[in-house]
Amino acid sequence: MSSVNDGSSEQSGAFEDRVQAWQDGIESGIRGLGKGSWARIIKMARKPSSLEFKQTCIVCGIGMFVLGFIGYVMLVLMDNVLPSFFEWLIN
Numbered sequence: 001m002s003s004v005n006d007g008s009s010e011q012s013g014a015f016e017d018r019v020q021a022w023q024d025g026i027e028s029g030i031r032g033l034g035k036g037s038w039a040r041i042i043k044m045a046r047k048p049s050s051l052e053f054k055q056t057c058i059v060c061g062i063g064m065f066v067l068g069f070i071g072y073v074m075l076v077l078m079d080n081v082l083p084s085f086f087e088w089l090i091n
Contacts, residue, residue: 048056078086 078089
């Protein structure tokens with residue numbers, strides 16, 4: 001077997017070195033995923049039961065309703081009850 005050395009092997013060698021360094025960086029980053037304080041939290045996480053999911057949805061819905069109601073009350077106050085007080089916002 002004879003090999004032809006025309007300079008392309010040097011270019012491919014540099015390319016292979018860059019790709020290998022890139023792959024080593026990715027692999028070391030992935031190996032480090034399971035370590036650290038937040039990894040404990042991820043390992044303890046679990047799928048909520050249907051009751052927990054329903055309760056979470058209800059609480060979030062109540063929170064959105066309360067925030068929407070507060071925003072609506074502020075809008076009514078700004079437009080109808082105290083428009084002269086809020087004119088400085090427009091100018």
